[in-house]
Amino acid sequence: MRCCFIILFLLCSQAAMCQSLAELEKQLDSLLRKREKSELIIGVGYGNSPAYGKKTTTYETPVIMKPFLSPTLSYYHKSGLFASASSYYLFEAIGKPWFEWDLSIGYDYSKNRKFLTGISYTRYIFTDSSDIPVTPINNELFAYFYYRDWWLQPGISLDLGWGSAQETLAGGRLSRNLSGTDFNIVGAVRHPFIFLDVLKHDDAVLLTPSIGVTAGTANYYSNLKAFQYMSRSPKLHSEWNRNPPGGDRPPTADAVRSFLSSSTKTGFEMRAVDVTLNASYVIGKVTISPSYTVFKPFQGEDKSLIGYFTARLGLTFK
Template sequence: MRFTSLVILICITSFKVQAQQDSIKKTTITLAALYSSNVSYYGQATNEKLPYVLVNATVRFPIGIYLSGGSYKLLNYGSGISETDIGAGFDHDFNDNFSTGIAYTRSFFPENSPLLQASNENNLNLSVKYAWPWIKTSLSTDYAFGKQDDIFISLAHSKEIGIGTLFNEKNTLTLEPAIELVAGTRHFYESYTIEKSKREKSNGKGKSPVSPGNSNSTITTTVSSDSFNILSYNFKLPLSLSRANYLAEISYQLSLLGPKAEAELKRQQSFFGLAFYYQF
């Protein structure tokens, strides 16, 4: 939500303009607008390309509690809102290097949604972050539940590299390459396949896909949904320009699926994104 690495709250709840250290001493409001060339659900994407835009608002209080709400619009699917999220969470910094967080997100999807995550309307996230001398490490666990239940674990390493300034010393350019490994279960894919079959039938595209060796099945899966396997390897390269109250970002992500990925998911996918954040 993160559609990441959904998800989930799309990293807006940890707004990157943290250079202004006084922001943690007062209530802040962060507004965000994002564009992505495709939907990524923990690095996974369907064969159908779904570019989208997102708007979000997050209110963060000095004690570490925050509230967030946002809406997504798929640019090539339907005429209404494609997803609405509301969430709440709590972050705690033990020191300059070590922090933890807990967050809950409730998502609302329209009927016949083409999104992989449409059956998991709820998401509970636990995260731990540690800044080593040379890299930052993040370990995140998500329990996604609703019509289906899934567990996802993400391990990421990143390195913030200061490039310099643009126009004047107040505009800072930063590059933060990251690698991420995601593992989890696949119950969400069962619901996605069923809903996809319904959409194809209603559009007159014929019979639903059939699993090899089972002519009575309408669900296409390659591994057990209960199996906990590698879902994706993600390589991220965001370039950001920040000032006192805003941050603009352009990003690229390359995702490679694990060896037991479903046939209808793209095994290699590139994502391009643009984002703008403003904090009051």
């Protein structure tokens, strides 16, 4: 029983970063040659988010990973249009536990046998939470293209984030407006293996190994899709620790100058290479999509290999 509980826990962990249900459905469509109905998908996930480890944010306040619960509601029209809404509840929260809402709209084109493409816009809404590091990146425009007529399917993704936010110091006695952008390109090669009627009639298993390379900027922490690896880099944690957005003591003149001029901006450069295995199991209305990634960052203080597990659980209504 304990083993089963651990496996179930892993399948539900860090749901925000794994292979999307929409991508799974489009890949199954390419095999079955059908997409006849629109779909409403209810999902829930359990994951981790960077958060401050103490109630008072000082210059030495650590940034740690805290667990969150993420319910999601998505609607996919048979034409390819879709919309989704997600919220995030932070466990062990110091401030407001509901710290983020994501609203997305987009279009996916999967009716051509030779290629798969799509574009989406996401608006990130953050509460004034003392737990979560401030980021100005609250808008995302994401586009992707996969050529799937070859055994090895090459693909490319473009990821642009922008926005603004207010950052405070010394209990609100100092503040500044942050604005910025991040842009990333992800190139990948993959091959999906699809197995039908594995455990029972009308179920399916999809296994998709892939190799990807990410290049771009890493000016700010964000939820951008291209940051699924870099957000776990110790470099970002060390930057937050050196330049936290708060403090409970009167700032010195040097601290004020540092606060007003500090920047962690980077140039456009190779950021990481990764190897990922996505696995999805569909049985009736239920879809489980675990994934495991090993990646090597090219930038930052720690360039060693890092691995992590993610998953998504969803219920589909047609």
